Amino acid sequence: MSSSLGLTPELVRYLANANPPEHPALIRCREETARMPNAQMQISAEQGAFMQVLARMANAKRAFEIGVFTGYSALATALTMKSLHPVGARLLACDVSMEWTAKARDYWREAGVEDIIDLVVAPALETLDQRIAADEEGAYDFGFIDADKTGYDAYYERGLKLLRPGGVMLFDNVLWSGRVADLAETTPDTSALRALAQKTRADSRIHAAMTSIGDGLLICVMK
Numbered sequence: 001m002s003s004s005l006g007l008t009p010e011l012v013r014y015l016a017n018a019n020p021p022e023h024p025a026l027i028r029c030r031e032e033t034a035r036m037p038n039a040q041m042q043i044s045a046e047q048g049a050f051m052q053v054l055a056r057m058a059n060a061k062r063a064f065e066i067g068v069f070t071g072y073s074a075l076a077t078a079l080t081m082k083s084l085h086p087v088g089a090r091l092l093a094c095d096v097s098m099e100w101t102a103k104a105r106d107y108w109r110e111a112g113v114e115d116i117i118d119l120v121v122a123p124a125l126e127t128l129d130q131r132i133a134a135d136e137e138g139a140y141d142f143g144f145i146d147a148d149k150t151g152y153d154a155y156y157e158r159g160l161k162l163l164r165p166g167g168v169m170l171f172d173n174v175l176w177s178g179r180v181a182d183l184a185e186t187t188p189d190t191s192a193l194r195a196l197a198q199k200t201r202a203d204s205r206i207h208a209a210m211t212s213i214g215d216g217l218l219i220c221v222m223k
């Protein structure tokens with residue numbers, strides 16, 4: 001699990017105790033993922049709690065997520081969506097890994113939200129374009145993007161098509177462990193994150209706020 005940038009282990013523990021208790025399936029997902037080699041890809045528990053509040057504020061009934069991994073963020077979102085909308089909530093979950101998303105399904109099943117999650121294992125851009133072609137423009141309340149950074153601009157444009165006015169879209173890792181502020185760093189990932197930050201701050205289609213939650217969370221609200 002990642003933790004918010006710059007937090008001491010004591011503050012991480014304090015936050016864990018200050019936030020509402022995690023669902024047992026979220027705890028199992030976090031603890032089992034912590035033993036995996038790519039564990040740092042998972043969002044932190046405090047970010048999950050924050051996203052749940054945002055999903056609630058957006059009254060999320062229909063949502064998309066790009067980048068599932070072992071399913072923690074999708075599970076946090078789906079739990080909130082199902083509590084808000086016991087009938088009709090749907091979360092479109094996109095990832096390219098069969099192996100990781102098989103684990104995710106197991107946690108979703110344990111939590112009783114598997115029935116509201118449509119997992120599509122394919123490049124996310126294809127999936128989003130299919131949904132746009134299927135007349136789903138403006139049908140989504142909430143989106144979370146946490147996958148390949150060079151794809152963020154394309155996900156942003158597709159996301160703006162899919163969201164309703166007032167809908168909320170979040171981009172993870174926008175501070176990239178601080179590398180975005182290091183001018184000597186010009187990798188494609190870092191450059192893509194900087195370009196998105198420049199674009200969203202001047203984009204009249206949205207209201208945006210970049211925060212230092214997790215590894216940097218960019219919050220966009222559709223006008």
Ligand SMILES: C[S@@+](CC[C@H](N)C(=O)[O-])C[C@H]1O[C@@H](n2cnc3c(N)ncnc32)[C@H](O)[C@@H]1O
Pocket residue numbers: 041042043066067068069070071072073074094095096097100122123124125146147148151
């Ligand atoms: C940082 S992890 C996601 C972490 C997850 N949100 C969580 O809470 O644990 C990134 C994920 O994006 C997926 N991914 C990478 N490129 C992708 C693409 N083009 N389309 C869909 N998923 C992709 C990876 O397989 C990986 O599972």
